Amino acid sequence: MARILIAEDEVAVRTFICRALKLRGHETLGVADGGEAVVELEKGEYDLLLTDIIMPVMDGISLALKVTAEHPELPILMMTGFVHEKQRANDIGNLIHDVISKPFSLDEICHAVEEVLSVKNSIH
Secondary structure (H helix, E strand, O other), X not given: OOEEEEEOOOHHHHHHHHHHHHXXXXXXXXXXXXXXXXXXXXXXXXXXXXXXXXXXXXXXXXXXXXXXXXXXXXXXXXXXXXXXXXHHHHHOOOOOOEEEEOOOOHHHHHHHHHHHHHHHHXXX
């Protein structure tokens, strides 16, 4: 079981992801933007940050830059529905694990999360 922080401004998507990952045995916390994610990361440890790229307050790219500076061991999985935003994320590819395209199925998001966690666990 992993602790996963999910930063996603769309309530329906955030709820879908939280429920899907809880069904797989993970502990999840969903927040609406990058600013809230930073606050939560200061409160406790997480095994994965799953973040949208386009969000209010602090977007996913800015969040990834901040998180890798302060929590370099925390893997980051990004998601977006915009091709040009996926390219922006690929530009910081050394800081993130992968970018999953929206829309995605329950199986796709769960598989992507499990892949990141298995890589993290094999390193430690």
